[in-house]
Amino acid sequence: MKTQIFLRVSVIAVCLFSSVVSASVPGDVEDLVGKRARNADPALQRHGYVHIETQKSGNHTSYGHWWSYSRKQCLEVQYGHGKVRSIRDVSTYDCNQRPHHLEHEDSDTAKSAAIAVGAAALIGAIAIAHKSNHHDEGNHYDDNNYELEFERGHRDALHNHSYDNYNETRAYTNGYDSGVEQRTHDTSYRQHSGRYDRGYGRQVEFSDLEGARASSADSALSDRGFRNVDGFKETATAYTIWYNRFSGQCLQMTVAGGRVVDLSDIRSHPGCR
Numbered sequence: 001m002k003t004q005i006f007l008r009v010s011v012i013a014v015c016l017f018s019s020v021v022s023a024s025v026p027g028d029v030e031d032l033v034g035k036r037a038r039n040a041d042p043a044l045q046r047h048g049y050v051h052i053e054t055q056k057s058g059n060h061t062s063y064g065h066w067w068s069y070s071r072k073q074c075l076e077v078q079y080g081h082g083k084v085r086s087i088r089d090v091s092t093y094d095c096n097q098r099p100h101h102l103e104h105e106d107s108d109t110a111k112s113a114a115i116a117v118g119a120a121a122l123i124g125a126i127a128i129a130h131k132s133n134h135h136d137e138g139n140h141y142d143d144n145n146y147e148l149e150f151e152r153g154h155r156d157a158l159h160n161h162s163y164d165n166y167n168e169t170r171a172y173t174n175g176y177d178s179g180v181e182q183r184t185h186d187t188s189y190r191q192h193s194g195r196y197d198r199g200y201g202r203q204v205e206f207s208d209l210e211g212a213r214a215s216s217a218d219s220a221l222s223d224r225g226f227r228n229v230d231g232f233k234e235t236a237t238a239y240t241i242w243y244n245r246f247s248g249q250c251l252q253m254t255v256a257g258g259r260v261v262d263l264s265d266i267r268s269h270p271g272c273r
Contacts, residue, residue, distance in 0.1 A: 163211020
């Protein structure tokens with residue numbers, strides 16, 4: 001019985017996380033590339049697409065996801081500087097939809113998925129958190145285990161959980177990095193709000209950067225008002241001191257293997273003045 005359940009879940013999962021895009025972008029929306037976003041969005045609606053969500057990315061870029069109920073198709077629209085840069089067909093899960101070829105599966109399939117080590121919960125989470133564009137290659141992994149690990153890492157970082165790559169997979173690491181980046185973009189309104197300049201002196205959050213790549217942590221700390229005031233190295237471990245004059249925080253960041261292994265407020269240092 002257990003073997004049948006796991007086999008059933010595996011079949012479902014492969015279908016859910018397959019990164020292969022079978023359909024092509026319809027010609028009636030393909031010509032929207034290069035158009036202004038304010039004109040392209042209404043055009044997509046006229047063609048029967050419903051806006052699901054838009055997520056910010058780097059370099060003044062954002063990704064919008066549009067779903068067509070009649071075509072059972074999810075489009076990813078890349079925006080930049082107010083214009084549409086590209087349109088492509090992506091996984092239906094990027095639009096928070098079940099793949100249409102599973103819509104008529106019997107209820108026993110869902111029960112089997114729920115029994116198998118919380119697979120149903122994981123699958124439900126993946127429909128919400130990361131999208132195709134969060135992968136460096138721009139597509140979901142073909143391997144279901146890699147996809148689940150990426151999702152776990154992405155969600156850990158997105159929700160400020162510590163880096164916990166207990167399976168020691170590259171997929172988790174990549175997912176965690178993408179989650180840190182997405183959270184930074186989602187909360188960018190806090191980084192330059194000017195509240196510190198008006199004497200509020202609120203403490204700046206930094207614990208979410210533990211486990212991140214050193215280069216990403218450096219950029220994030222700079223964005224949050226810190227500046228690097230000192231640094232030293234011991235064998236394979238590097239230490240840097242970061243000071244935020246508005247909040248008065250004095251942080252020491254410890255880096256090993258290219259990642260932040262510790263980030264603490266040491267409260268005082270000659271450079272933190």
